Amino acid sequence: MDFKNILNQLNIISQCKKHSLPLWQCPQFLFLIMGIIIIGSTLITYAIGTNYIEEPELVALIAILITLILFVIAVIITRSFESLAEVSRMKSEFINIVSHQLRSPLSNLKWTIELLMSGRLGKIEEDQIEYFRILKENSGRMEGLVSDLLIVSRIETAVLPLKKEETSLENLINKLISEFQPFVKASNVEIEFKGQKDLPKILTDPFQIHLVIENLLDNATRYIKSGGKVKMLLEKRAKNLYFEIEDNGVGIPKEDQKYIFQKFFRSGNILRYQTQGSGLGLYISKAIIKRLGGKVGFKSKEGEGSVFYFTLPIE
Amino acid sequence: MKKILFIEDESALQKTLGEILKQEGYEVISALDGEAGLRLADPPADGKKPDLILLDLILPKVHGLDVLKKLKEDEETKKIPVIVLTNLEEIKDIDKAIELGATTYLVKAQYSLEEVTEKIKKALGE
Numbered sequence: 382m383d384f385k386n387i388l389n390q391l392n393i394i395s396q397c398k399k400h401s402l403p404l405w406q407c408p409q410f411l412f413l414i415m416g417i418i419i420i421g422s423t424l425i426t427y428a429i430g431t432n433y434i435e436e437p438e439l440v441a442l443i444a445i446l447i448t449l450i451l452f453v454i455a456v457i458i459t460r461s462f463e464s465l466a467e468v469s470r471m472k473s474e475f476i477n478i479v480s481h482q483l484r485s486p487l488s489n490l491k492w493t494i495e496l497l498m499s500g501r502l503g504k505i506e507e508d509q510i511e512y513f514r515i516l517k518e519n520s521g522r523m524e525g526l527v528s529d530l531l532i533v534s535r536i537e538t539a540v541l542p543l544k545k546e547e548t549s550l551e552n553l554i555n556k557l558i559s560e561f562q563p564f565v566k567a568s569n570v571e572i573e574f575k576g577q578k579d580l581p582k583i584l585t586d587p588f589q590i591h592l593v594i595e596n597l598l599d600n601a602t603r604y605i606k607s608g609g610k611v612k613m614l615l616e617k618r619a620k621n622l623y624f625e626i627e628d629n630g631v632g633i634p635k636e637d638q639k640y641i642f643q644k645f646f647r648s649g650n651i652l653r654y655q656t657q658g659s660g661l662g663l664y665i666s667k668a669i670i671k672r673l674g675g676k677v678g679f680k681s682k683e684g685e686g687s688v689f690y691f692t693l694p695i696e
Numbered sequence: 697m698k699k700i701l702f703i704e705d706e707s708a709l710q711k712t713l714g715e716i717l718k719q720e721g722y723e724v725i726s727a728l729d730g731e732a733g734l735r736l737a738d739p740p741a742d743g744k745k746p747d748l749i750l751l752d753l754i755l756p757k758v759h760g761l762d763v764l765k766k767l768k769e770d771e772e773t774k775k776i777p778v779i780v781l782t783n784l785e786e787i788k789d790i791d792k793a794i795e796l797g798a799t800t801y802l803v804k805a806q807y808s809l810e811e812v813t814e815k816i817k818k819a820l821g822e
Contacts (some may be wrong), residue, residue, distance in 0.1 A: 385762060476793060481754075481783060481784065484783040484804070484805055485706060485783060488706075488709065488783060489706055489708035489709055491805075491809075491810075492712040492713065492804075492809045493708060493712050495712075495809040495810070496716065499810070500717055501715070501716065502715075505759075524805055526807065536803070544787075573737040661709075
């Protein structure tokens with residue numbers, strides 16, 4: 382191991398950054414703190430010992446023994462933190478690499494299907510269109526899952542970057558509603574949106590907020606019977622913007638409600654309706670809102686519907 | 697006829713996007729790695745320089761960001777607009793590419809083929 386490598390190993394801040402951990406969870410930093418505690422304990426033991434014990438050799442022996450015990454404890458603790466940190470880093474790196482490696486063939490698939498469906502290479506037969514649509518939808522589902530996995534990996538390594546700009550939530554919601562029109566028309570679901578007048582713009586990441594509202598709207602419109610209604614509300618409440626989305630869909634069973642924001646969790650009653658969905662949407666939504674300084678919550682009754690809401694600070 | 701240099705190692709993308717761009721009336725030159733990309737960007741005296749370069753980042757032989765750096769350092773190629781077309785979407789990659797002089801940074805997963813084609817046409821002033 383050359384000199385540069387040794388110096389690098391001793392640079393605690395860069396080693397901690399490698400694990401993407403806060404200082405207090407970083408094994409190297411913890412080892413340094415334990416070292417200071419050990420030295421302090423040794424000196425205190427010696428100082429106290431010399432006051433009460435006559436034989437200096439006995440005092441020294443006790444001090445060395447205590448030092449050794451503390452040192453062993455320190456090594457065990459920091460080694461286990463190191464293993465945990467390394468496992469976490471490897472898991473996130475694995476997800477990142479796999480997601481990027483999966484994205485290449487998925488992009489190839491997506492664009493090839495688009496080219497075929499565009500008619501630029503010749504007319505597609507009527508009876509072939511439906512199958513191309515199936516290809517397009519499923520490659521889209523895979524892409525969505527890979528994107529979700531990438532976001533989750535970034536949330537867990539705390540590197541999901543925020544690109545804040547002045548955003549009109551009302552405009553964002555209206556845009557989403559028009560994007561959902563084909564789907565809701567086909568499912569015979571009505572969407573109603575009440576936005577308070579003269580709402581202020583907020584400094585937030587529009588791409589990430591778009592993800593959150595899109596996810597909530599997707600859940601509300603997907604798990605709903607034909608003729609269902611989705612009502613959205615956006616208003617100012619004290620120093621926050623309050624957003625609420627209510628549906629009269631299948632609702633969430635009481636026993637599942639405490640798990641609803643967990644990764645990969647999908648409630649038993651919606652699995653009966655369909656199998657699409659990664660189970661990551663609400664986990665990602667909650668993490669994003671939390672990072673943006675807001676709160677997220679819900680109320681739900683099985684068979685009657687759900688209300689999901691979040692707040693975001695205006696300043 | 698405007699010339700586009702497409703530096704991308706995925707032959708499927710060369711075929712699909714290349715096909716659309718040819719149908720739109722462009723001459724498309726393919727490079728499957730960074731080294732070939734640099735060579736084709738500055739052709740010999742009688743060759744026409746590209747009017748636009750589409751550049752992937754994960755490339756064999758020379759990484760896309762290094763290709764971009766060299767393109768912008770070379771007097772012969774620094775004025776050619778470069779659109780980065782990749783699936784990398786880390787902020788650090790985006791910032792680095794823009795800092796090195798990329799005109800636009802497009803994440804493939806976020807755009808349809810038609811949307812990318814429109815952006816290319818816009819970059820060529822059409």
